Structures are given as structure tokens and as C-alpha cells.
Amino acid sequence: MPKLKLDEELILKVAKNSRLKLSESEVKKFLSQMKEILEVFDRLDEVDVSKAKPSFQPLPVKNVFRKDNAGECISQEEALSLAKHSKNGYFKGPKVVLE
Amino acid sequence: MKKALSILELQEKFTSGELSVEENTQKIISEAKNSNKEFHHFNEISWEKALQKSKELDKQLKARKASGKLFGIPVSVKDCLCVKGVESTAGSAILKTYKPLFNATAVERAEREGAIIIGKTSQDEFGFGTFSTNVGKGFQIPLNPYDKKRSCGGSSGGSAGFAALTENTHAGIAESTGGSIACPASFCGVFGFTPTYGRVSRYGLMDYASSLDKIGSMAKNTQDAALMLESIAGIDEKDSTSLPNPVEEYSKLLEKQPKELKIGIIKEFFSEGIDKKVSETVWKALKRLESEGAKLEEISLPLNAKYGIPAYYLVAMTESSTNLAKYCGLRYGNALNLEGSFDEYFTKVRTEFFGEEAKRRIILGTFARMSGFRDAYYLKAMKVRTLLIQEFQQAFKKAEILASPTMPIIAPEFSKIEKLSPLQNYAMDLCTVPANLAGLPHASINAGFEGKMPVGLMLTGNYLQELQLLQASRMIEKAVQ
Numbered sequence: 001m002p003k004l005k006l007d008e009e010l011i012l013k014v015a016k017n018s019r020l021k022l023s024e025s026e027v028k029k030f031l032s033q034m035k036e037i038l039e040v041f042d043r044l045d046e047v048d049v050s051k052a053k054p055s056f057q058p059l060p061v062k063n064v065f066r067k068d069n070a071g072e073c074i075s076q077e078e079a080l081s082l083a084k085h086s087k088n089g090y091f092k093g094p095k096v097v098l099e
Numbered sequence: 100m101k102k103a104l105s106i107l108e109l110q111e112k113f114t115s116g117e118l119s120v121e122e123n124t125q126k127i128i129s130e131a132k133n134s135n136k137e138f139h140h141f142n143e144i145s146w147e148k149a150l151q152k153s154k155e156l157d158k159q160l161k162a163r164k165a166s167g168k169l170f171g172i173p174v175s176v177k178d179c180l181c182v183k184g185v186e187s188t189a190g191s192a193i194l195k196t197y198k199p200l201f202n203a204t205a206v207e208r209a210e211r212e213g214a215i216i217i218g219k220t221s222q223d224e225f226g227f228g229t230f231s232t233n234v235g236k237g238f239q240i241p242l243n244p245y246d247k248k249r250s251c252g253g254s255s256g257g258s259a260g261f262a263a264l265t266e267n268t269h270a271g272i273a274e275s276t277g278g279s280i281a282c283p284a285s286f287c288g289v290f291g292f293t294p295t296y297g298r299v300s301r302y303g304l305m306d307y308a309s310s311l312d313k314i315g316s317m318a319k320n321t322q323d324a325a326l327m328l329e330s331i332a333g334i335d336e337k338d339s340t341s342l343p344n345p346v347e348e349y350s351k352l353l354e355k356q357p358k359e360l361k362i363g364i365i366k367e368f369f370s371e372g373i374d375k376k377v378s379e380t381v382w383k384a385l386k387r388l389e390s391e392g393a394k395l396e397e398i399s400l401p402l403n404a405k406y407g408i409p410a411y412y413l414v415a416m417t418e419s420s421t422n423l424a425k426y427c428g429l430r431y432g433n434a435l436n437l438e439g440s441f442d443e444y445f446t447k448v449r450t451e452f453f454g455e456e457a458k459r460r461i462i463l464g465t466f467a468r469m470s471g472f473r474d475a476y477y478l479k480a481m482k483v484r485t486l487l488i489q490e491f492q493q494a495f496k497k498a499e500i501l502a503s504p505t506m507p508i509i510a511p512e513f514s515k516i517e518k519l520s521p522l523q524n525y526a527m528d529l530c531t532v533p534a535n536l537a538g539l540p541h542a543s544i545n546a547g548f549e550g551k552m553p554v555g556l557m558l559t560g561n562y563l564q565e566l567q568l569l570q571a572s573r574m575i576e577k578a579v580q
Contacts, residue, residue, distance in 0.1 A: 011462065014469070018420065018461045019427070019442065021450040026458075034463060036522050041409045041467075041476065047402070047483050054481030055488060057310055057340065058296045058538025059562060066336035074200050082197065084434035093429055094437050094444035 006035055100263045100288050106172050106323045109268040113171050120171040124153035124215055127173045127267040139239035140261035142178045144218035145185045152215050167213030168330045174214040175271045177255050178222050181303040182206050189305040190222040191235040193452035194432040203303025205272055205314045205331040212330040220257030224454045226276050226307040229527045230516050231256025233456040245552055249510040252283030258317045259283030270327040271317035276307045277411055278531025280315045281543035285505035285555020288545040291317050292324045295562050296538030297342040300335030308418035311535060321573045325349035347566050353573050360393045360571060363498030367404035368530045373507045380554040381504045384546035387578035398494045403487050403533035411532040412525055413467055413480035420464025488537045495561045500571045503530050505543040505555030534559040542572045546579060
């Protein structure tokens with residue numbers, strides 16, 4: 001199976017995807033620490049999993065539904081009360097399209 | 100550990116009129132406020148809310164309408180669970196100022212049983228740590244009541260630290276993803292109980308890793324922890340992974356000892372990598388059980404011992420990286436001035452307010468689920484998890500309860516923790532990670548001391564065998580006393 005070739009470029013790419021900005025010293029530090037950690041993760045290659053199904057949950061649960069009853073809901077005012085930026089009853093966010 | 104009345108003993112004082120709920124609440128709030136200056140076990144003390152509730156409960160007492168398993172009992176809540184109107188941050192600067200509009204189900208149920216929420220206990224940011232040293236920016240590290248130079252353990256460090264320190268009756272609602280209840284219980288010499296995955300609803304928990312997170316209890320003794328557990332456990336329509344099985348009255352059945360209990364001694368966790376004095380203390384406590392009629396049998400978990408850490412950390416980091424994607428400084432929590440594009444703003448908020456370990460885990464977790472690599476890492480770890488669960492099930496054919504030390508060491512000094520690399524940090528979770536990855540109920544009980552520091556003994560039971568596990572824990576508690 002393909003494995004990662006971990007380098008500074010890849011760390012920066014993943015950081016960008018995760019919406020994180022790393023300083024140069026952080027990139028250097030993370031690179032050596034993560035190489036060490038990935039080596040330990042790679043030990044899992046020793047295990048024969050050809051007959052194993054993945055356990056996405058420790059205990060299998062299926063077909064869980066609740067009754068379709070209307071419940072209480074927080075008000076628009078309450079929801080907005082936790083946000084620093086709001087306007088005219090909406091959350092106010094940063095610009096999506098820059099001029 | 101300082102002694103205090105048990106929950107039932109305190110409640111007798113309330114009903115006899117010897118002590119009012121308000122007086123008692125004032126006593127513990129003032130203790131918590133004072134001790135917090137020195138030990139940092141709380142991120143927030145909700146004294147106004149607590150005193151108001153105590154007055155209501157006193158009125159109920161006067162009207163002879165007092166009821167509830169936790170009537171009048173001061174309860175602390177790990178900071179990662181939502182408490183209505185009380186700042187709840189999971190120990191992270193990104194959630195600073197967040198006062199939830201609702202209670203987590205566990206908190207709601209505890210309150211319904213008469214609990215008084217006294218505050219939010221300190222923890223590693225989002226639970227990312229073993230020593231409660233990875234607290235978020237601007238938060239303080241909780242100190243061990245036995246020795247302030249040492250860690251409380253993590254990530255429910257404040258919960259265990261206060262449980263050991265307080266002279267008052269108290270129970271804690273804590274949370275474990277990979278050992279975050281057992282580890283601090285071990286380091287602080289208290290009783291920590293983590294139930295089967297799904298036994299307690301996760302609704303209102305700020306997720307770390309959704310397929311691993313479990314809410315449990317922390318207390319000075321098994322009976323108080325059992326009372327807390329039976330108060331908060333049970334199916335909840337707000338959490339589709341909560342289990343429908345009925346909840347037993349653990350606290351009432353606690354003293355009944357299981358006949359001919361077979362305890363499997365996990366060979367691998369008494370060997371290399373475990374401090375010899377720790378394993379000797381644990382072994383001595385187990386030997387005492389033999390005279391109580393328990394049968395000890397050596398069992399082996401070679402796959403769990405070897406692959407537990409990598410499988411667990413891969414699953415945990417991958418899931419946490421997706422769970423943390425929602426924090427962006429928009430709808431709640433910390434925010435900055437709205438400048439730049441969407442991406443620039445979110446990046447600025449997340450970079451500014453997440454701590455170092457959170458960033459490391461987000462990046463590693465994002466790696467492990469990148470297109471083209473997901474099968475090699477995340478999916479592989481999930482398949483290994485299946486084999487590790489199967490290995491446990493084989494072991495449970497030979498013994499009902501499995502035993503090991505909780506942690507390979509006693510609570511370390513902060514100066515030593517600073518020198519550990521992230522990987523060395525992760526390796527400390529050797530004994531606690533397997534049961535957590537498998538979603539099995541487990542407990543940490545004080546087995547004795549090495550010098551002045553407590554040593555924890557970990558017991559693991561099969562799925563939904565909470566009662567049996569608590570009964571076995573009680574046997575050890577009595578034998579050690």
C-alpha cells in the first residue's frame with residue numbers, strides 16, 4: 001500500500017488543508033517528531049488483516065431511529081447570542097468573494 | 100487522599116437536619132476556591148449556580164420532597180462536557196467565552212438526581228495528553244495533591260486531583276478516550292471508572308474521537324462512583340450509539356462478591372517497560388484477593404501489547420482531526436476581528452487559539468485520511484482494532500476480569516515530563532489504550548503506594564459487565580484497606 005513520504009512540503013500542504021499556519025521552527029520540529037510517530041504507525045503493516053473487517057464502532061449498532069416527534073429548539077436569538085459577529089439576525093462571517 | 104463522608108453518609112446528615120445543603124455547598128465551594136489558587140483543578144467554579152441550587156434543595160428537604168440518588172451532592176464536571184450557562188472550553192482557548200445553551204445528557208441526568216454542579220475541572224486541551232500538561236493557551240496545569248512537583252495524570256487531571264484533595268464529599272463526571280479516567284485516578288490514588296462504550300450518552304460532550312469517547316465517574320471510593328454511574332448511564336435518543344440495555348443499581352449490589360471470580364493477569368503488562376515497584380505493588384494487592392476466594396490466572400494479550408498504541412493513536416488522531424474542523428471562530432467561542440477571506444480568517448483563528456499538541460494531532464490525523472493513504476493508515480488501524488477486540492474476547496473465555504497496573508510508572512515530576520518526546524508520551528498509555536480501543540469497561544483502584552505516591556491497579560471487564568467489574572473493584576478496595 002502507498003505510504004507517505006513525509007517532508008516539509010507535505011506538512012505545509014496538510015497544514016493548509018487543516019486551516020493551520022505553521023512557523024518555520026514548528027515545521028522543523030513537527031517533521032522530526034512525526035517521522036518518529038509514523039514509524040511506529042507503520043508497525044501495523046506486520047499484522048495480517050486480510051480476514052479482518054474494520055471496527056468503526058467497538059460495539060455494532062444498527063438501525064437506530066428516534067420517534068419523529070417535534071422537540072424543543074433553541075431560538076435564533078439564543079443561537080446568535082454566542083457569536084461575536086452577527087448582523088440582522090444572521091451570523092456574520094468573513095468575505096467569501098474578495099473584491 | 101483526604102477522607103470525606105460517602106455520598107450516603109452525607110445525605111443522612113441532610114435528612115436528619117444536622118447539616119443544610121447550602122451550608123455544605125458553601126463549605127466545598129470555599130475549599131475549591133482556595134485550593135484552586137494553588138492546585139488549578141478547576142477551569143471554572145460555578146459557585147452562583149451551585150448556591151442557588153442548594154437553596155432549592157433545602158426547600159425540598161423542608162417540604163419533605165427530597166429525592167434523587169445524588170441529592171445535594173457536589174459534583175464536578177470535566178471541562179469537555181457542556182454545562183448550561185457555565186463556561187465550557189474542553190481546556191482550549193478556542194472555546195473561551197463559550198457558555199452552552201444546554202446540558203450534556205450526563206450533566207442533565209446528574210442534576211435531575213439532585214446533584215449540585217460546582218465547576219468545570221481542568222484537562223489537557225480536548226483530552227490530548229497523559230499528564231494534563233497539554234492545557235490550552237492561557238490555562239493552568241493541575242498539580243498533584245500528593246506532590247505539587249508531579250502531574251495529576253491526564254487527561255481528566257483536575258477531576259482526579261480534586262477528588263483526592265477535597266475534605267468534602269464529591270463525585271466527578273470525567274471522560275476517557277484512551278485512558279483519561281484511569282490514568283489520573285492512578286496518579287492521584289482515587290477510584291476512576293470508565294464504562295462500556297455507549298453506556299453513557301455522549302450528547303453534549305465536545306468530541307475528541309467519536310468511536311472512542313466514554314463518559315465515566317471519578318470518586319474517593321467505589322460506592323460513590325457506582326452511584327454516579329447509575330445516575331448518568333442509559334440509552335438517550337440524542338446519541339445513536341448509546342446502548343439500550345437496562346442500567347442496574349450498581350451501588351446497591353456492590354457488596355455482593357462474585358463467586359469464584361477468575362482474574363486474568365495480563366502477562367505483558369507485568370514485564371518490560373513497567374516500573375518494577377509499580378508491578379510489585381499491584382501484584383501484592385492482587386495476591387490479597389486470592390485469600391478472598393478469587394482465582395488468579397496468567398493470560399496473554401500479545402497483539403494488544405504490541406499494536407495497541409499505534410492502532411489507538413491512528414484512530415484517535417484521525418477522528419479528532421475531523422472533530423476539530425468545526426472550530427473556526429464563527430458561531431461560538433473565541434473570535435477575532437473579521438478580516439480577509441474565509442480561509443484566511445479561519446486559519447488565523449485556529450492558528451492563534453489551538454495549542455501545539457492539538458495542531459500536531461490535527462496534522463497527523465489529516466495525513467492518515469488523505470486521499471490515497473486512508474486505506475494504508477486509518478482503515479488498516481480499524482482492521483487491526485477488530486483483531487485486538489477478538490484477542491480480548493479469547494481472554495474473557497479464561498477469566499471474567501483482566502488485571503494489570505494502570506500506568507507503567509507513578510506520577511512523574513513535571514521536569515521529567517518536559518524531556519519526553521511526543522512518542523515517549525504516547526507510549527505511557529501502553530496499559531490503558533487496549534481496553535479503550537476495544538470500548539471495554541475498566542477501572543483504576545488504588546493498590547498501595549510507592550514512597551508517598553499512589554499506584555493504580557487496572558481491572559478490565561467484558562462488554563456491559565459494569566456490575567461485576569465494580570464488585571471486583573470493591574473486593575480490591577476492601578483488601579487494600
